[in-house]
Amino acid sequence: MRIDINPNFPINNCKICGIRPVVEQTKDRWTILCPNPTCRNSVSDKIVNVPAWNKQNP
Known part of the structure; x- marks a missing residue:
């Protein structure tokens, strides 16, 4: 299930395509990822881990 991140929350857009990321929860992991299916940019x-995403996408 993908969850949109609140627009007031400071997080960098994807450095590859410029789209705001979403959060996805799996059984034991949280993933911040670009919603563009061809991009595959994720943490x-x-x-x-927002600091890791922001470091990867300055």
């Missing part, structure tokens, strides 16, 4: 961790 996965046990928590929603």
Whole structure:
């Protein structure tokens, strides 16, 4: 299930296509990913790791 991130929350857009990321929860992981299916830009961790996403997408 993909969840939109609140527009007031500071998070960088995808550096590849410029789209605002979404959050996806799986059984034991949270993934911040670009909603563009051809992009495949993502960060996965046990928590929603926004600092890692922002570091990867300056």
